[in-house]
Every structure is written in C-alpha cells, then in structure tokens.
Amino acid sequence: MTGPILNNKKKNKSKYIIIAIVSIVLLIAIIVIATIVNDPKKETEEQSKPNEAIEQNIDKEKQETEEEVSIDNKQEQQDEPTTPVEEDPVQETEQPKTNEGNTTVGGYIEGQPEPTEPTYIDGVLIANKKHPLPSNFAPGENKEARAAFEDMAQDAKAAGFELVAFSTYRSYEYQETLYNNYVSRDGKENADRYSARPGYSEHQTGLAFDIGEKGKEDLWLTSEFGETAAGKWLVENAHKYGFILRYPEGKENITGYMYESWHFRYLGVELATKVKASNLTLEEYLGI
Ligand SMILES: [Zn+2]
Missing domain, CATH: 1.20.5 (Single alpha-helices involved in coiled-coils or other helix-helix interfaces)
Structure with a gap:
C-alpha cells in the first residue's frame, strides 16, 4: 500500500x-x-x-x-499709421485714410497675365493698375532719384523742414507678402482698396518715394501731411528736383489710388516740371 x-x-x-x-x-x-x-x-x-x-x-x-x-x-x-519705428512703414503705405469706397474705380483688369517686359510710355516707366511690372523686374532704388531727393531734402531743411523718405523701393516679393497678409486679414475686396497687388506698385520701379517730416511721424501716410507747411512746400517745389505728387486729391478715378499726400514719383526735372505745369496726373499727361 x-x-x-x-x-x-x-x-x-x-x-x-x-x-x-x-x-x-x-x-x-x-x-x-x-x-x-x-x-x-x-x-x-x-x-x-x-x-x-x-x-x-x-x-x-x-x-x-x-x-x-x-x-x-x-x-x-x-487716420493714423503705425510709426515706422515699431514696424516697417511700408506695411502701412497705400492704406487709405479717407474716401473709402472710391478705390475700386480705375481698378485692375481681372485675369490680366503677368507681363514679360515693363511698360515704357514716351520713355516713362509706368506702374499702375492697368500696367503691371514683371515679377522679375527688380531695379532697386533709383540712384538718380535718391540723389535728387537728397538735394530736395537739403533745400527743405533750409526752408525749415526735415524731410524723410520712409519707403522707397519695394520688391515684387515684398509687395506680394504685404498684399497676401492684407487679403488674409481683410479679404481680397478690402485689401484691393488700399494695397497694391504684387507687380502693380509704383514702388517696384525704384522711382517712388514716400516722404514725411522728421519729428512729425504721426502724420506720415496721412492726408493731413498735405496740409502741413512741409507737405505744401513739397507740392510746390518737388518738381524742381524731378518729383511729382503722384496721387493727387480728386483724381482717384484716373490714378486708381486714393489721395496720397506722401507718395512722390521721380520723373526727372524736365518732365516733372511739365507735368506740374499741366496740372494733370501722369496718366492724363501721357494719355494712358
Ligand atoms: Zn507710396
């Protein structure tokens, strides 16, 4: 067991x-x-x-x-822009401060293809809403225009105003960035009211100078600048140095832009003097 x-x-x-x-x-x-x-x-x-x-x-x-x-x-x-010290003043350029709603007049030709060459009419380089510039057109700031501005600024100083060119040449790419930012913020329709589309800004020519007075930055990019002694001095004297007030008041339908008391275009003394004497915009003077 x-x-x-x-x-x-x-x-x-x-x-x-x-x-x-x-x-x-x-x-x-x-x-x-x-x-x-x-x-x-x-x-x-x-x-x-x-x-x-x-x-x-x-x-x-x-x-x-x-x-x-x-x-x-x-x-x-x-009616005031950002002071350029905080941000690139360019960002605020072309923003209308008044007369909202007129800006679509004299607007773009929808679906217009990008040109291969810049447009010259009677030897004058044109950049407006009907005549865009090629995206690869990148001349930089025009040296002759810069020298003319410095001459003008010197004489203005003697007259009691210290002028500043706070925005001059802008590349296609930079304008593209600016414009796209405005479109994403405000929508295309609104952006077109105050910002040039890439290729359509006169600043891409290197011949456009946005001018203000030193010490009066709060008036930069405002219509009020045109009412200051410096603004008036510019309108009366800029042609002697080759510049014209490019977007005068009351000519929005022709230029496609709001009145911009600060935006001057270099044409050379001879042509600027003729345009000034004619009391016409550049578009009217050239018949375009
Ligand atoms: Zn400008």
Whole structure:
C-alpha cells in the first residue's frame, strides 16, 4: 500500500503545484489586463495635454491677431499709421485714410497675365493698375532719384523742414507678402482698396518715394501731411528736383489710388516740371 499512498501524496503535491502555477498565471494575467486597460487612459491623458497646449497656443495666436486687427482698425479710424519705428512703414503705405469706397474705380483688369517686359510710355516707366511690372523686374532704388531727393531734402531743411523718405523701393516679393497678409486679414475686396497687388506698385520701379517730416511721424501716410507747411512746400517745389505728387486729391478715378499726400514719383526735372505745369496726373499727361 505504500506505493499507492506515496503516489496519492505525489498526486496531491502535483495538484497544489498546478493550482499554485495557475493562480500565479491568473494573477499575472490580471495584472497584464489591468495594465493594458489602464494604458490607453494614460495615453489619452498624455495626448490631451499637448492638444490643450496647442489649443492654448492657437487661442493666443488668435488673440494676438485680433489685437493686431483692432490696432489697425483703430489706426484707420484715427487716420493714423503705425510709426515706422515699431514696424516697417511700408506695411502701412497705400492704406487709405479717407474716401473709402472710391478705390475700386480705375481698378485692375481681372485675369490680366503677368507681363514679360515693363511698360515704357514716351520713355516713362509706368506702374499702375492697368500696367503691371514683371515679377522679375527688380531695379532697386533709383540712384538718380535718391540723389535728387537728397538735394530736395537739403533745400527743405533750409526752408525749415526735415524731410524723410520712409519707403522707397519695394520688391515684387515684398509687395506680394504685404498684399497676401492684407487679403488674409481683410479679404481680397478690402485689401484691393488700399494695397497694391504684387507687380502693380509704383514702388517696384525704384522711382517712388514716400516722404514725411522728421519729428512729425504721426502724420506720415496721412492726408493731413498735405496740409502741413512741409507737405505744401513739397507740392510746390518737388518738381524742381524731378518729383511729382503722384496721387493727387480728386483724381482717384484716373490714378486708381486714393489721395496720397506722401507718395512722390521721380520723373526727372524736365518732365516733372511739365507735368506740374499741366496740372494733370501722369496718366492724363501721357494719355494712358
Ligand atoms: Zn507710396
């Protein structure tokens, strides 16, 4: 009987071992299942954190954009541009301050293809809403125009005004960036009211100078500048140095631009003097 008893004891021992192993396996299984069940939660929590961070960033950006827009709106309402110290003054150039709604007159020819060559009429380089420039036309600031401006600024100083050319040459790419920013902010229709499309800005010729008075930066890019002694002096004397006031008041339909008391175009003394004497815009004078 010893044999079977021993066998039974062995069998019992084996049973306990099997139960113990099964228990351990079950325990491990429970732990593993518990871990798997918990993990996705953790992942979700971890994932949600960056999302919150991104959302917060987006909110922040949105707020910043809204602030910028509200600042700009405020400026437009107040008829005042950003001072060029804060931002490139170019960004505010061409923004109308008054007579909103007239700007679509004398507008663009929709679907006009990009030209391969710049337009010269009677030897005069033209950039307006009917005559765009090629995107690769990049002459830089005109040296003759710069020298003429310096002469004019010197004489203006003697007359009591310190003139500053705060925006002159602008590349196609820069104008493109400016315009696209305005479009994404205000929509195309609104952007076209105050910003030239790339290729259509006279600043790309290197012959356009936006002029203001040093110490009176708050009047830069405003129609009020034209009412100051410096603004009036410019209108009366700029032609002697080869410049004309390019977008005079009341000629929006012809030039395609609002009155810009600050925007002067270099034509050379001879032609500028003739245009000034004719009391016509450049478009009218050249018959374009
Ligand atoms: Zn200008």
